[in-house]
Amino acid sequence: MVSMDMFHELFESLNALQNAPTYHLLFEAGLIAWLMWLLFRPSYNPHDRERLTRREEQELIDEWTPEPLVPATPQDSRALHPRIVSGKVGKYIQIGERNCLNLGTNNYLGMIENPEIEKSALECLSHYGVGSCGPRGFYGTTEVHLDLEDKLAEYMKCEEAVVYSYGFSTIASAIPAYAKRSDVIFVDEMVNFAIQKGLDASRSQINYFKHNDMEDLERLLMEQADLDRKNPKKAKRTRRFLVAEGIYMNTGLMAPLPKLLELREKYKLRFFLDEAISFGTIGKTGHGLTEHFNIDPSEIDMISGSLENSIGSIGGFCVGSHFIIEHQRLSGLGYCFSASAPPLLMAAAITALDIMQRDPSIFQTLRDNSTFIHSQLSSQLPSDLRVHGHPESVIKHIRLANPSGDKVADEQLLNEIVDKCEEAGLALTTAAYLSDREVNLPEPSIRVTVNALLSKNEIEFAVKTLKNCAESVFKIQL
Structure with missing residues (x-):
């Protein structure tokens, strides 16, 4: 009985094979051939590769130039000439031998001191x-x-x-x-x-x-x-x-x-x-x-x-x-x-x-200082500069009124103004960005920060110093 059943199944299989479409038979034959190739193909041996002669190896080594771990830094880069601050970074900071009024850090309420x-x-x-x-x-x-x-x-x-x-x-x-x-x-x-x-x-x-x-x-x-x-x-x-x-x-x-x-x-x-x-x-x-x-x-x-x-x-x-x-x-x-x-x-x-x-009064003092310095900058800066920011904002950006389009040159010009201000006893900084990583890179600017400890006279000194230093730099540029 079992033999007859097996014979019957074999007959039906052969009959189905005869009635199968040609493309189906070709596809199955291709699969069988591919499977056989995978099973019997020679295995890959990395030692079978053609070896280079010692002379060829040395030529390749001599021609190879490794890339530097970090890109070359220009000698005039500010990264190579950092400002060294001594003591607390409060309303006044000691930069080298100079004691400067600090409008460059984010100590808005003077809590550091x-x-x-x-x-x-x-x-x-x-x-x-x-x-x-x-x-x-x-x-x-x-x-x-x-x-x-x-x-x-x-x-x-x-x-x-x-x-x-x-x-x-x-x-x-x-x-x-x-x-x-x-x-x-x-x-x-x-x-x-x-x-x-x-x-x-x-x-x-x-x-x-x-x-x-x-x-x-x-x-x-x-x-x-x-x-x-x-x-x-x-x-x-x-x-x-x-x-x-x-x-x-x-x-x-x-x-x-x-x-x-x-x-x-x-x-x-x-x-x-x-x-x-x-x-x-x-x-x-x-x-x-x-x-x-x-x-x-x-x-x-x-x-x-x-x-x-x-x-x-x-x-x-x-x-x-x-x-x-x-x-x-x-x-x-x-x-x-x-x-x-x-x-x-x-x-x-x-x-x-x-x-x-x-003591919530410190916030009113901070707002008064922010609006006062904003009005002073808006009215006293030379026409080559313009102030950006909300009047009540503790951060102001001083940008060139007519940027050249060359951000490197514009930033260098603003850095010269910052250096002049430092010599005159005012600590400022240009806004720093990662030019190759940031999205929608802002225009170069001098970033001015306000704090609640500033007096009216100190704000007037800061604005006057920035104005005089900017005019001096622009005069040299002309």
Whole structure:
């Protein structure tokens, strides 16, 4: 019985083979031939290659020129001639033998020189030592870190805060913690380099809109809405983000927050706001752009800030809802893998926050200084220069009124002005950028920073010195 069944199956197979199409038979024959070739072909032996003679090897070695580890640096590069500062980087700094009025660093509230902050940092140092020597999740969290996070959340009127040990890595880690490859991010074209690195790490589709141009932003949002209607399945999987700065580091201008929130609501976006500059400088009590425009911080999905500017410490932070912030503790690479900030610097930040809450008059002083220096620069600078930035911004950019188009030559001209100012007792700096890595590279500029410790006479001295030095340099150029 079994033999008859086998014979019957063989007969049916032969019959099917006879009735099969020719192309099917050829395809199967090809597969069998390919399989046989794979099984019986000789294996590859690297020693069977033709060997070079010693003379040929030496010729190749003689012809080979290795590339330098770093590109050649011109001898006149400013990187080879750094300014050496002695002592504290406060309102006045010692550069070599010169004592200069400092309008080049971000000590907006003068916290670096505050004796109360120094005292609290030293007391914390005696208790915890210098560093925590580990990431936050691995023995790097102390009570001081948690206290600072609680105080930041309370100060910013948000549910929760997370502290990073490095200011640059804060927003650069926070963005890719949420945005992924299939997402779309709408971002102002003049955002700082830290945001740009966060965008790169997210691998999302990046759509830049013109600087503070809400019409251009809405145009991009409308185009995205049209794409979503054409492909509803993809639209369901795509998340949309909006990223902006409170005060833009590269321009000194303020973001139009009410209009951004209006578009965010209309087009259903997740909104991240970087307040590295505006935190501790804008608003009646220094809460930033939300206070300036009288907007509830809960309207923004996530706010990031820096502890390295107004606070005078180190690190950065993000505030938002409990759900948003807790996600970063497992997904923010700068939080998970960086050694936590030294406890003494967290104690310094806590004391600085206490001072900001106890004496809100410093913010009015800072605003008065910012608007006064803006008006003085606008009216007294020579016609070859123009001031950029919001009047209340603590950052001003002095740019050439008629740039040559050669950024290297324009930057060299501004550097000569800065050098002249230093000789006259005024410390300034030109804005530095990574020209081969940054998106939408700004025009060369002298970056002027304002602080609350400046007196009216010191501001007048700074403006007069900048004016005279600029006129001297332009006269030589002519």
